[in-house]
Amino acid sequence: MKEGDADEIIVEALDLKTHFSANSGLLQAIFSANKQAVRALDGVNISIRERSVTGLVGESGCGKSTFGMTLVRMHEPTSGEIKFAGKPVTHITGAELKNYRGRAQIIFQDPYSSLNPRLTVGQLVEEPLLIHKIGDDAERAEKIARALGHVRLPAQEYLHRYPSDLSGGQRQRVAIARALVMEPSFIVADEPVSMLDVSVQAGVLELLETLSRQLGLAVLYISHDIATVGYICDRVGVMYLGKVVEEGPTLSVLNEPLHPYSERLLAAIPKVDTNATRNRVEMSGEVPSPLNVPPGCRFSTRCPHATDLCRTKEPELVEVKPDHSVRCHLY
Ligand SMILES: Nc1ncnc2c1ncn2[C@@H]1O[C@H](COP(=O)(O)OP(=O)(O)O)[C@@H](O)[C@H]1O
Numbered sequence: 319m320k321e322g323d324a325d326e327i328i329v330e331a332l333d334l335k336t337h338f339s340a341n342s343g344l345l346q347a348i349f350s351a352n353k354q355a356v357r358a359l360d361g362v363n364i365s366i367r368e369r370s371v372t373g374l375v376g377e378s379g380c381g382k383s384t385f386g387m388t389l390v391r392m393h394e395p396t397s398g399e400i401k402f403a404g405k406p407v408t409h410i411t412g413a414e415l416k417n418y419r420g421r422a423q424i425i426f427q428d429p430y431s432s433l434n435p436r437l438t439v440g441q442l443v444e445e446p447l448l449i450h451k452i453g454d455d456a457e458r459a460e461k462i463a464r465a466l467g468h469v470r471l472p473a474q475e476y477l478h479r480y481p482s483d484l485s486g487g488q489r490q491r492v493a494i495a496r497a498l499v500m501e502p503s504f505i506v507a508d509e510p511v512s513m514l515d516v517s518v519q520a521g522v523l524e525l526l527e528t529l530s531r532q533l534g535l536a537v538l539y540i541s542h543d544i545a546t547v548g549y550i551c552d553r554v555g556v557m558y559l560g561k562v563v564e565e566g567p568t569l570s571v572l573n574e575p576l577h578p579y580s581e582r583l584l585a586a587i588p589k590v591d592t593n594a595t596r597n598r599v600e601m602s603g604e605v606p607s608p609l610n611v612p613p614g615c616r617f618s619t620r621c622p623h624a625t626d627l628c629r630t631k632e633p634e635l636v637e638v639k640p641d642h643s644v645r646c647h648l649y
Pocket residue numbers: 338339356357358376377378379380381382383384385608
C-alpha cells in the first residue's frame with residue numbers, strides 16, 4: 319500500500335440474510351405445507367477494511383458462524399449483497415467463485431478436527447495450492463515456507479511433522495498457514511482460540527493482529543467472548559439473533575456500550591484485576607429461537623427496559639456517537 323492512502327474496504331455485507339429451511343427431514347418436507355424459516359442471519363451490514371481486525375461478538379446461536387460462512391460463500395445468502403473489493407460476489411459461480419474462495423479464507427474453531435492427521439504440516443499447507451492448481455513444485459515449496467514463517471513455525475523444523483506431534487496452538491497456526499498460503503485479502507477467524515489452552519490464546523490472537531497489519535489483511539474475528547475483542551479489534555459489532563445491534567470503534571463499544579445487550583455481555587465478564595465485587599449481571603433467559611424471532615425489538619423478551627413500543631416496532635440502527643451506532647429505542 320502507498321503511504322497516506324486510507325485503508326480500503328475489502329469486504330462489505332449489505333442487508334445480508336441467510337435463512338435455512340426448518341424442514342430438513344424428507345417426510346416433513348413432503349407433508350409440511352408451511353415451511354418455516356430459520357432466520358439465522360437476518361439483515362447484517364458490515365464493512366471490513368484492509369489492515370484491520372473487525373470483531374463480531376454475541377452468544378452462541380446468534381448467527382456469527384452463519385455470517386462468516388456466508389461471507390466466504392460457504393452458505394448461499396437468501397438476500398442482500400456481498401461485495402469484495404467493490405464488486406458483487408453474492409451470486410458468482412464456477413471459476414469466479416473458486417477464485418473468490420482463494421481470496422477469502424476461513425479458519426475454524428477446532429484445530430483438532432480441521433487438519434487431516436495423515437498429512438504432514440508441509441502437505442497440509444500445500445493442499446490448497448494443489449486444489450487451486452497454483453505453482454510448480456519449487457514455487458509451492460517457497461510459498462509453503464513463507465506461510466509457515468508468517469505463523470512462526472520454521473519450515474525446516476515443522477515441514478515433516480504430523481498434527482499429532484503438535485500442540486493445539488501450533489495446530490491452529492498450521493490452519494492459519496493453510497489460509498495464508500493462498501495470499502488472501504480477507505480472513506474469517508471463527509472462534510479461533512475458543513478450544514485452545516488459555517495460556518496460548520493471546521499468542522494466536524496477537525499473531526492474527528500482526529498478520530493483518532503486515533500483510534494488509536482484512537480480518538473478521540468472531541467470538542462469543544466479548545472480553546477477547548479488546549485485544550485485537552479495531553471495530554466491533556455486537557450480534558443478537560441474526561442482527562447487529564451495536565457497532566463502533568472497539569474502545570467506544572467496550573467502555574461506553576449503548577445497547578442493553580452489550581451492557582449485559584460486558585457485565586458478565588468476571589473481573590480479575592481487583593478485589594472489588596462487581597455487580598455481576600447474569601444474562602436472564604435464553605436466546606429465542608431464530609425460528610420464532612420476537613416481534614419488534616428482538617431483545618425485548620430479555621431486556622429490563624422493554625416497553626410496548628419495543629415489543630411492536632423494530633428499532634433502526636442509528637449513529638448515536640461518532641461512528642458508533644445502536645439499534646435501540648432508548649436512543
Ligand atoms: N445449516 C443449518 N441449517 C439449519 N439451521 C442452522 C444451520 N446452521 C445454523 N443453523 C441455526 O442458525 C442459528 C445460528 O447458528 P450459528 O450461525 O452457528 O450461530 P453462532 O455461530 O453464533 O453460534 C442457530 O439457531 C443454528 O441452529
